Amino acid sequence: AQSVTQLDSQVPVFEEAPVELRCNYSSSVSVYLFWYVQYPNQGLQLLLKYLSGSTLVESINGFEAEFNKSQTSFHLRKPSVHISDTAEYFCAVSRRSGSARQLTFGSGTQLTVLP
Amino acid sequence: ETGVTQSPTHLIKTRGQQVTLRCSSQSGHNTVSWYQQALGQGPQFIFQYYREEENGRGNFPPRFSGLQFPNYSSELNVNALELDDSALYLCASSLGGSSYNEQFFGPGTRLTVL
Numbered sequence: 001a002q003s004v005t006q007l008d009s010q011v012p013v014f015e016e017a018p019v020e021l022r023c024n025y026s027s028s029v030s031v032y033l034f035w036y037v038q039y040p041n042q043g044l045q046l047l048l049k050y051l052s053g054s055t056l057v058e059s060i061n062g063f064e065a066e067f068n069k070s071q072t073s074f075h076l077r078k079p080s081v082h083i084s085d086t087a088e089y090f091c092a093v094s095r096r097s098g099s100a101r102q103l104t105f106g107s108g109t110q111l112t113v114l115p
Numbered sequence: 116e117t118g119v120t121q122s123p124t125h126l127i128k129t130r131g132q133q134v135t136l137r138c139s140s141q142s143g144h145n146t147v148s149w150y151q152q153a154l155g156q157g158p159q160f161i162f163q164y165y166r167e168e169e170n171g172r173g174n175f176p177p178r179f180s181g182l183q184f185p186n187y188s189s190e191l192n193v194n195a196l197e198l199d200d201s202a203l204y205l206c207a208s209s210l211g212g213s214s215y216n217e218q219f220f221g222p223g224t225r226l227t228v229l
Contacts, residue, residue: 004157036220043119043205043220044158090157097160100171101216102148103207105157 004091006106013081014114021076021109023091032094033074034103035065039087047089050074086113117142119208119221127227128196136191136224138206146211147189148218149181152203164189165211193226201228 007022025031032051036044048059055067065076074091091106120139128134140147146165150158160173164183178194187208193200203225207218 041222043222044207045220046217049217092157097163097171097173099165100148100163102160102163102171102173103150103158103218104160107155107157 004093004104004106006091006109008109009107010110010112012112012114015083016080018079019077019081019085019111021089021091021111023074023076023106025072025074025091025093027072027093027095033065033067034092034094035063035074035076036090036092036105037087038090038108044090047076081111081113083113083115085111087111119206119219121204121206121221121224123224124222125225125227127229129229130196130198132196133192133194134196134226136193136204136206136226138189138191138208138221140187140189140206140208141219144208144210144219145187146209146216147183147187148207148209149189149191150205150207151175152205152223153199154202158205161191196228198228201226 003026005024013019034049035047037047038044048057050057050067058064063078067074088108088110090108092103119141122137148163149161152158161175162172167183180192183189203223205223206221209216209218
């Protein structure tokens with residue numbers, strides 16, 4: 001079975017500081033990995049994904065994540081955060097359930113950017 | 116191109132009642148997945164429909180059921196509501212048939228069971 005662990009439930013950080021949100025997964029097979037962001041009272045938006053190829057993936061708004069197979073991690077980083085980055089962030093792994101491909105999510109990390 | 120829409124936005128029911136939630140998939144998508152997100156937790160997979168057939172199910176009891184229509188919109192039905200069913204219900208659409216299908220989420224329906 002696959003599972004996802006997000007090690008920090010809350011991460012407060014000052015504006016323009018760097019941030020890292022940690023994610024570890026367990027899987028015995030090759031995986032697809034994702035980071036989603038959820039703003040208050042909204043659904044999930046895909047931030048970035050790892051399917052194959054380069055282990056470093058980037059989003060259009062400055063976030064990046066690195067797939068580390070040996071450490072089974074997919075940590076999310078941003079070198080300089082903005083107030084608008086305040087949101088809940090979910091790490092997820094894609095796995096098969098019958099014929100379906102479902103997402104298994106971590107419990108989330110609340111990122112709060114302070115002025 | 117319209118995104119995934121869900122209705123209603125909010126819903127309040129009492130224990131034992133039944134509820135139907137609706138989802139319209141993104142244009143061109145033939146697969147719909149439903150997730151339950153309890154307060155303070157990550158979403159949990161309920162089931163997925165592909166071309167009007169259920170093709171995968173998570174660890175949810177049979178009182179959670181669904182439908183997918185020829186236009187690929189979908190319904191989630193929950194019978195005999197319990198207090199623990201209070202959650203945000205998310206619908207996600209995707210284009211099935213490939214080894215990987217990116218899921219696009221709707222804004223969700225907030226269900227409160229009293």
